[in-house]
Amino acid sequence: MKLYKIAVLPGDGIGPEVTKEAVKVLNKLSEIDSRFYFETKEFNWNSEYYLQHRRMMPENGLEQLKKFDAILFGAIGDPRVPDPVSIWELILPIRKQFQQYVNLRPIKLLRGLENPLKQEVPVDFVIIRENSEGEYINSGGLMFEGEKREMAVHNTVMTRQGIRNIAEFAYEYARENGLSKLTNATKSNVMSYTMTFWDQVVEEVAAQNKNIAYEKYYIDALAAYFVQRPESFHIVLASNLFGDILSDLGSAIVGGLGIAPSGNINPKGTFPSMFEPVHGSAPNIAGKGIANPMAQIWSAALMLDHLGRKDLHDAILRSIEEVLMEKKVLTPDIGGNASTVEVGNAIISKLKME
Structure with a gap:
């Protein structure tokens, strides 16, 4: 034992x-x-x-x-x-x-809870958030503090390995749990370097997992769809910042933060x-x-x-x-x-x- x-x-x-x-x-x-x-x-x-x-x-x-x-x-x-x-x-x-590059957050309407959206639909999906890089990197600084020209810079860092790791985990999770669709949360229409790179690598992994449906939405539209049709999602794959925001919204539509769990996972067990x-x-x-x-x-x-x-x-x-x-x-x-x-x-x- x-x-x-x-x-x-x-x-x-x-x-x-x-x-x-x-x-x-x-x-x-x-x-x-x-x-x-x-x-x-x-x-x-x-x-x-x-x-x-x-x-x-x-x-x-x-x-x-x-x-x-x-x-x-x-x-x-x-x-x-x-x-x-x-x-x-x-x-x-x-x-x-x-x-712990995987942040796993189930969005599930438990039996006994009323849907705050007053919708008679089952809500049961998972947000898989990249948890080690992206927007939550301690890279940046202040210049000209106290002056009129004072400025702040905060860098976003996305690596091919980091994006590929989280995308591969998401598809493996889908297979293990019988889920048939992955939704990519992005904003590559305006974040033309980082999120375009994110989309590129995610879609490379998607091409290797064609038995699982793939869709991509800009995060502003996706936030609206969480409210309008939450039953349509299986897995939502998101960067560190986007996943953080979406998971709180997801928690709100299934009963609030007092119910919502999460895991910060090292998939290899090292x-x-x-x-x-x-x-x-x-x-x-x-x-x-x-x-x-x-x-x-x-x-x-x-x-x-x-x-x-x-x-x-x-x-x-x-x-x-x-x-x-x-x-x-x-x-x-x-x-x-x-x-x-x-x-x-x-x-x-x-x-x-x-």
């Missing part, structure tokens, strides 16, 4: 509250499935750590995390620490150094992958016990799927849907008055293996 070693980084704000519930779900699964063994180690690397040590994690932090099979991440962000510090000194170093909810640290409700833990619990389910236990992923998702369908124990963001702990306990009470 394999022992899964999981690093837990609860983070800031509501992160520790929702992460605690996700770990409770994992513990329950280990009780009801004798083949599932895991151990966790918690790392309190967050904004409080930064205020004490002037860094978001120890100098050897990445070396410590390398030893784990996966990372379960809560949320980061605190008004006392500038966002560029917390992001560029914690989340992005993990994503980039561990070559480093651990990291799983986190899409929502932020929500400092305005931190400590009130009303944060929705479903996104974090679903993120833990994605982690289990990545580790080869799709059956455990499916068990968690069924439990979440049962709680949603009963409509008895829900947090305020989705129309209830239950606490974070009560929702976590309700999901645990539904857990069973089929």
